[in-house]
Amino acid sequence: METNYETIVIGGGVVGSGIAYHLSERYKEGVLVLDKKYPMSGTSGSTQAWVWVHNKTPSWYAEFNMYSAELYPYLSKKIGDVEYKRTGGLSPFFNESDREKAQKLAESYRKIGIKIKVLSREEVLEKEPYMNPEVAGATYSSIDGNVNPFRLIDMYMRAAKRNGVQYSTYNKVTEIKKQDGKYSIISDKGAFECKNLILAGGTWSREIGDMLGVKIPVNQLRGQILVSEPLKPFLNFTISGLRQANNGEVLMGYSMEEAGFNRATTLDVIQETANMAVRYVPGLRKAKIVRAFSGIRAMPEDGFPILGKVPGHENLYVAATHSGVTLSPLIGTLITELIVDGETSIPIDRYSLSRFG
Amino acid sequence: MDKTTIICRCEEISCEEVEEVISNGGRTFDDVKRITRCGMGPCQAKICTSMVAEIIHQQTGLSPSEIPLPRMRMPLSPIKLETLATNSTSFSTVKSVLDEVELEEGKVR
CATH class of the missing domain: 3.50.50.60 (FAD/NAD(P)-binding domain)
Structure with a gap:
């Protein structure tokens, strides 16, 4: 060599x-x-490999992420099919009191060219019919998506x-x-x-x-994720917390723990993740989980x-x-x-x- | 085993696909898994583990004791999500993305 x-x-x-x-x-x-x-x-x-932009803060950092997300369609033309899907991203909220914060986010990001809509309960359910009807609303942006890592x-x-x-x-x-x-x-x-x-x-x-x-x-920040069996396609968007992959399996999780390089999965976080998933999409209750896994984020100080x-x-x-x-x-x-x-x-x-x- | 032998029944991965990963530098079951999905299906590698180890052994000459086992994870056998859920709506380690958006003097940072 x-x-x-x-x-x-x-x-x-x-x-x-x-x-x-x-x-x-x-x-x-x-x-x-x-x-x-x-x-x-x-x-x-x-x-989970979200290509995620719309509620990263501050705005200059969201802008940086947006430029990268914009490169994805071109990248997949150059290197081949990486199962990139610009699904649009939904971040649901369950308390009406969060709407004001969501509107402030939308307002300030419009200035830098990231279009965020603040959806009503009805609009969320129209976009994502399997979302919990108790949802109060969601922020939505068409720039978000996911890829097969x-x-x-x-x-x-x-x-x-x-x-x-x-x-x-x-x-x-x-x-x-x-x-x-x-x-x-x-x-x-x-x-x-x-x-x-x-x-x-x-x-x-x-x-x-x-x-x-x-x-x-750079420090380590653990996240734990649950994977379901393949289900028929039923989720349209990348929801901040879960997404459905091309083969039908649903990936769920958005957790943060300081655990060094320990890649264990733990029952307490698995249970919390399950609670989050059924709260967002109650129809997942009967879905079977085939695996839990964890990953360590590289998190600069x-x-x-x-x-x-x-x-x-x-x-x-x-x-x-x-x-x-x-x-x-x-x-x-x-x-x-x-x-x-x-x-x-x-x-x-x-x-x-x-x-x- | 010939090239078309199915190694992973859940994901329909053939011997040839496993061999390609090894020839590109992969050495462990988990390397093969991530590239091909071999062992990622409902049985979670209960059937294909030893066959993949055999292919790695044949191609690299590593002895079976040098080939790490795949990482087994909960729940080992598929279970319903509702069995894991406790119906609590308070979260500590699991976050909401919107909760992470911080306001400073009424404005987004």
């Missing part, structure tokens, strides 16, 4: 593979992706490989050194050298940063993506974020611009690692 590359990406999840693919479109130099296991064994393979990363990898990107999997990086203007990377399967190094380690970003003396403040050049380190880049599925087409595009053109088409200064001081 070649040991000298122009660019190496550490981490082959949705963020790392998204960057590798977008780089490979414009860049004929050698690119290698290193993954300590096989892509999808971490966060990217244990997610396994297909997405598999297709990113296939397209990147077709364009000449190499992958080395089950290959953990153990040491990184900077020598003579190049990065030297020691891994389980040998040493590699590169000019540009991109850190896309997701939940493991802190450890990878430590190898270079760079603090990347202040909740926002860490993107771009690492200050003080030449040719070193970082991309560490939650919402990697939603953001991967945009992050891939922007990091590619940064490396190939030296600047990005939309500003990413506010996502710089430098904000942590």
Whole structure:
């Protein structure tokens, strides 16, 4: 195997593979992706994979997510069918008192071009007839949707490989050194050298940063999800809390726990998730659950993506974020611009690692 | 087993599809599962586990003891959602997306 590359990406999840693919479109130099296991064994393979925009806050962050969601239809034309569906997104509320907050959200987001409607009970039930009739209303935006995360990363990898990107999997990086203007990377399967190094380690970003003396403040935040047996198609929208996949199974869950890297599922959260699901869609009561799983979000300390050049380190880049599925087409595009053109088409200064001081 | 042998009956995954994942660098049952859906159906890998392990062994030379078992998860056998629900409407770990929207002086942040 070649040991000298122009660019190496550490981490082959949705963020790392998204960057590798977008780089490979414009860049004929050698690119290698290193993954300590096989892509999808971490966060990217244990997610509901909403492509979600409409009630992220603050508005500038929602706007950033919107740009990425807008890239999805084009992305699926380029890399193949990733089961992306722009279903529209519904966030239901059950207390009339939430309507005012929903209206404020809609008002302020209209200014940046994200159209949010605040629906009445009747409008919600017309759109989503299986929703609990006790619902008070919902916020709705047509920009939201979902994707099959396994297909997405598999297709990113296939397209990147077709364009000449190499992958080395089950290959953990153990040491990184900077020598003579190049990065030297020691891994389980040998040493590699590169000019540009991109850190896309997701939940493991802190450890990878430590190898270079760079603090990347990313924490772990667990989510637990229930999966039903395949049901006939009956949900039309991506509901914030549950969605129906192409094969008919319903994925349910929206929980947050600080549990480090512990990927256990726990009865208390499974029960709460079941309560949420039957509250939203009572018809699910009789549906059978075949599996519970959990995933660990890569959560930067202040909740926002860490993107771009690492200050003080030449040719070193970082991309560490939650919402990697939603953001991967945009992050891939922007990091590619940064490396190939030296600047990005939309500003990413506010996502710089430098904000942590 | 030939290429068309069905390994996963629930999801109709053939031997050839499993082999492709291994040839692309996959090494474990869970790698095969995520790419092909092998073992993701109603039986949750109760039938295909050993056959996938056999294919991994043949293709990579890893001994069976080096091939990790798939991760089994609750509820092991399908059960109705209402059996898990407790009908409580108070939530702590499970969130509502709209609850996370914060207002500052009456405006969205």
